Amino acid sequence: MPVSEVWHQRLAVARDERERQQRWRNRRVSAHGALDFAGNDYLGLAQDPRVQAAQAEGAKRFGAGAGASHLVSGHLGIHDALEEALAEWTGRERALLFSTGYMANLGVLQALADSNTAIFQDRFNHASLLDGGALSGARSRRYHHRDGHDLQRLLARSTATHKLVVSDGVFSMDGDIADVGELAHISQQHGAWLMIDDAHGLGVLGENGAGCVAGFNSQQVPILVGTLGKALGTAGAFVAGDAALIEHLIQFSRSYVYTTAQPPGIAAATLEALTIVQREPEHRQRLTRHIDYFRQQAAALGLPLGHSHTPIQPLLLGSEQRTLAWAATFDEHAIQVGAIRPPTVPNGESRLRITLSARHTQSDIDRLLEVAAACLNEEQR
Structure with missing residues (x-):
């Protein structure tokens, strides 16, 4: 049997099974004029003329693309300004831009965790967090959704040298919110670092839209991940924390080191969106x-x-x-x-x-x- 036929048979079996379960996904081109209750543009900033104009001006001034990775020649002044603004907004010492939220989560977990690390994840965490844990080589355990007692139990039994607790801030399918205060307290009790992916909370919750981590400092939540393509209406992501964390990610996060920097027009648009979120x-x-x-x-x-x-x-x-x-x-x-x-x-x-x-x-x-x-x-x- 030809090799291509063997592979196509495998693909057909997978398709048939997913269609039988009524779980086959189809892309669709969004119809003009359709009422959108499916997207994540929570503040409507993707359609804000000021954000659109900033993106156009940024592309005109700096180019349509960055042209290289941040560590080669792609880190432009507009990227630096955006990182500084994001750090100030979230009350962190530094921030680091990533091309997507998925890449940010993969990059953080891959750079921080190894076989001597134990990762404790909420069962309802986003796929990017689960995949990042799997790729890191760490030992991963999943605690019951928003269940501090179960997390306590798992942490108490762990003998790992380094422990990392990971949770979404707002859970993307249910819309409920993690108890960040409880997670911070439990993590500190057990000598663990806490990582919160607040993709769906930033811009929406908290004072000045600073998310569900507003009021928690970098000692309580050492690793904060946020995306720019939801409430801010643009694209990309960032990680915020102290200088030691950010410098470590710059050196060891493969999804940061080996990819082209965010288009400068997107960075300019995000700066404008961030100003709107804070002032309006x-x-x-x-x-x-x-x-x-x-x-x-x-x-x-x-x-x-x-x-x-x-x-x-x-x-x-x-x-x-x-x-x-x-x-x-x-x-x-x-x-x-x-x-x-x-x-x-x-x-x-x-x-x-x-x-x-x-x-x-x-x-x-x-x-x-x-x-x-x-x-x-x-x-x-």
């Missing part, structure tokens, strides 16, 4: 009102809400079939929602992942709720 709290305030309104109305309709009070609002539908049926109805009404199925979430916990934005209007939310209510009513006939 009305965007966060409007988003908070949207969250409260959605939850009140959804509860009144009897929709299967999760327990989130963040922009991530899951409608817990259970089966893949039910989730796909509801998603198809939303598509028919030109409303984009996320149809989330295993393996992204546990078996039996498929859901529509609805995300709210400051750009939405109350009438947009009413339109969403109307379609959701129609789905529920159709099932009850």
